Amino acid sequence: MRTVGGKNIALTIDDGPSPTYTPEYLRLLAKLHIKAVFCLIGENVQRYPNLVKQIVAGGHLLCNHTMHHDEHLGTKSTSTIHQDITATTAVIMKASGGVRPVFFRAPGGNWTSRLLAESRKVGLTPLDWSVDPRDWSRPGVAHITTVIKNAKPGSIILCHDGGGNRTQTYAALQKALPALKSRGLTFVTPRPE
Numbered sequence: 003m004r005t006v007g008g009k010n011i012a013l014t015i016d017d018g019p020s021p022t023y024t025p026e027y028l029r030l031l032a033k034l035h036i037k038a039v040f041c042l043i044g045e046n047v048q049r050y051p052n053l054v055k056q057i058v059a060g061g062h063l064l065c066n067h068t069m070h071h072d073e074h075l076g077t078k079s080t081s082t083i084h085q086d087i088t089a090t091t092a093v094i095m096k097a098s099g100g101v102r103p104v105f106f107r108a109p110g111g112n113w114t115s116r117l118l119a120e121s122r123k124v125g126l127t128p129l130d131w132s133v134d135p136r137d138w139s140r141p142g143v144a145h146i147t148t149v150i151k152n153a154k155p156g157s158i159i160l161c162h163d164g165g166g167n168r169t170q171t172y173a174a175l176q177k178a179l180p181a182l183k184s185r186g187l188t189f190v191t192p193r194p195e
């Protein structure tokens with residue numbers, strides 16, 4: 003698992019790309035000069051390949067987040083896992099114009115030793131998180147903002163642009179990201195192995 007040292011923190015954005023939210027997030031991140039990691043779902047990549055190009059053009063890193071976000075993928079056979087991960091990398095590279103995902107993230111954070119081993123075998127660095135506002139459950143802008151603002155040096159923040167209505171997440175990021183920067187924290191992307 004990656005960590006980020008010093009006064010550094012990292013932002014990871016999951017389950018997209020989303021035609022509704024990804025462009026908004028990209029504009030916000032560009033305005034704030036923040037580079038993030040986008041954890042992409044293969045079936046969404048196939049639907050919205052141009053969004054992957056926009057993510058890459060913004061200087062962000064790509065993470066393989068499996069074809070269909072099957073939270074039980076880690077319990078399946080080695081060959082099923084291998085096929086899913088390699089197929090997802092292939093669709094991401096096709097959409098990105100050849101830019102590789104460098105990380106792998108288990109759907110739901112449901113890591114198994116097989117999932118870790120298979121992702122490493124194809125050159126992907128496992129990427130977890132340490133700050134989880136559970137924004138996908140839409141707990142309210144105030145809650146999401148507070149949890150993200152409580153990030154500490156070294157934190158890897160999880161939030162979502164895909165998978166549903168992310169209006170709350172976007173509103174929270176608009177407040178929390180400048181607040182973290184003004185505390186002297188620097189957004190970096192985790193370094194792949």
Ligand SMILES: [Zn+2]
Pocket residue numbers: 016017067071109110
């Ligand atoms: Zn996810």
